[in-house]
Amino acid sequence: MKLAIIVGSTRQARQTLKQAKWVEKTAQETDGINPQIIDLADYPMPFFNEPISPRYNPKREIDPSVKKWLDAIQDFDAYIFVTPEYNHSITGVLKNAIDYLTTELNRKPSAIVSHGSVGGARASVQLKEILSESRSVVIPNAVAFLGLVDGVDDQGNISPELKANPYSPQAALNMLLTELKWYSDALAAARNE
Numbered sequence: 001m002k003l004a005i006i007v008g009s010t011r012q013a014r015q016t017l018k019q020a021k022w023v024e025k026t027a028q029e030t031d032g033i034n035p036q037i038i039d040l041a042d043y044p045m046p047f048f049n050e051p052i053s054p055r056y057n058p059k060r061e062i063d064p065s066v067k068k069w070l071d072a073i074q075d076f077d078a079y080i081f082v083t084p085e086y087n088h089s090i091t092g093v094l095k096n097a098i099d100y101l102t103t104e105l106n107r108k109p110s111a112i113v114s115h116g117s118v119g120g121a122r123a124s125v126q127l128k129e130i131l132s133e134s135r136s137v138v139i140p141n142a143v144a145f146l147g148l149v150d151g152v153d154d155q156g157n158i159s160p161e162l163k164a165n166p167y168s169p170q171a172a173l174n175m176l177l178t179e180l181k182w183y184s185d186a187l188a189a190a191r192n193e
């Protein structure tokens with residue numbers, strides 16, 4: 001399974017990058033998963049201003065910076081969106097990036113890993129709706145991480161205490177990856193029929 005891990009915030013000193021690195025490390029240790037981080041900081045784009053929805057625009061003219069983003073996420077089997085909670089929602093930069101999508105996520109599974117004072121739960125619920133409208137199959141499993149600042153270091157290593165705890169975000173992430181692989185295999189087989 002080729003897995004894209006989307007980093008959903010771009011501000012200086014952000015925490016989301018280390019959460020994404022933790023997801024990447026765990027995915028690397030999971031059989032059959034080939035993960036790659038896609039950092040929105042590497043894909044600066046203008047605020048969406050196309051004349052109509054790109055999904056219904058056969059004459060779409062794509063800004064080169066947007067094409068770079070669309071090309072980058074096209075060829076994956078599955079997606080994990082790593083998001084913080086900003087004002088009870090996702091970041092503007094992540095919503096803007098998703099608004100440019102057309103068929104890139106069609107019939108492919110995605111999952112959400114969030115953080116914030118209540119684990120980013122409100123952002124996660126909103127993102128589930130947004131990804132579903134973007135034609136992705138959002139799986140039921142999600143990870144809502146409380147205490148990310150102290151729980152994971154800058155290289156993406158989770159603390160030994162959290163790693164060993166059967167109710168920690170680590171256990172939830174392990175289960176999420178197993179489920180995501182199942183959905184990815186099932187949907188890839190169905191798409192190939």
Ligand SMILES: Cc1cc2nc3c(=O)[nH]c(=O)nc-3n(C[C@H](O)[C@H](O)[C@H](O)COP(=O)(O)O)c2cc1C
Nearest residue numbers: 009011014015016084085086087088115116117118
């Ligand atoms: C503009 C802004 C709004 C925020 N709003 C919320 C919020 O509504 N709920 C919450 O739990 N945390 C909120 N936070 C805290 C962030 O979730 C926390 O700072 C997190 O680390 C942000 O991710 P980042 O470091 O990758 O930017 C907010 C932070 C910022 C910068």
